[in-house]
Amino acid sequence: MKEWYNRLYSYNNHNRDQWVAAQAARTQSGLKVLDVGAGIGPYRRLFAHCEYYAHDFGQEPETLGKYTPLDYQSDVTDIPVPDESFDVVLCTEVLEHVPEPIKAIHELARILRPGGRLLLTAPLGSLLHQEPYHFYGGYTPYWYRKFLPEAGLEIESLEANNGFFSLFGQEALRFSSLIDPRRTSHLKWSRPGSMLLWLITLPFLRGVFPLLGERLDRLELERVATAGYHVAAIKPG
Secondary structure, three states, rough: OOOHHHHHHHHHHHHHHHHHHHHHOOOOOOOOOHHHHHHOOOHHHHHOEEEEEEOOOOOOOOOOOOOOOEEEOOOOOOOOOOOOOEEEEEEEEEEEHHHHHHHHHHHHHHHEEEEEEEEEEEEEOOOOOOOOOOOOOOOOOOHHHHHHHHOOEEEEEEEEEHHHHHHHHHHHHHHHHHHOOOHHHHOOHEEEEEHHOOOOOHHHHHHHHHHHHHHHHHHHOOOOOOOOOEEEEOOOO
């Protein structure tokens, strides 16, 4: 039940977690893994069979006091390790928070050993979050196909995290959350109207659209949008 609920109502995070889990499962035991921008360390346990190291810049206000134990604390464009230090570099939902993302990609390629793999995700579009450290949103397949090879990396796979209709369903849920009377109760003049609007739209925004989104995406009717991309790349060697 929980699996179904997460896939439907939190598909973006759920699918990304599933992808990272699959990549971790195919990672050989004992390899050195660096989780760049590790935050609270949600993927540490997935790499328990490896030499896992955590990196972050450690200054995001909402995460202060919650960071996983960090082995390295620095800007992502200047990680204090020698060249070719790691077999796997994991970097999820970080690039939108980096002022120089292209430079960051070159740094991640630098610290990878020949034959090593970069596991990378970033949003195609997102609302403002982790402010004031949110600089970009819109990493397209063409961005990866241009800048990863320029950093000396070969793209192994590039997968969209569902499509337009799932994204629409996700934003329908957000719409319903934002007009929830519990959030608008301070606007006394709007209480009756907001309650009516919320109740009328509730079955569509929280039921119909998320359900339809997942099913319509299976038909591949539109490829104009996605939550983001999951990218695996190899450093030749």
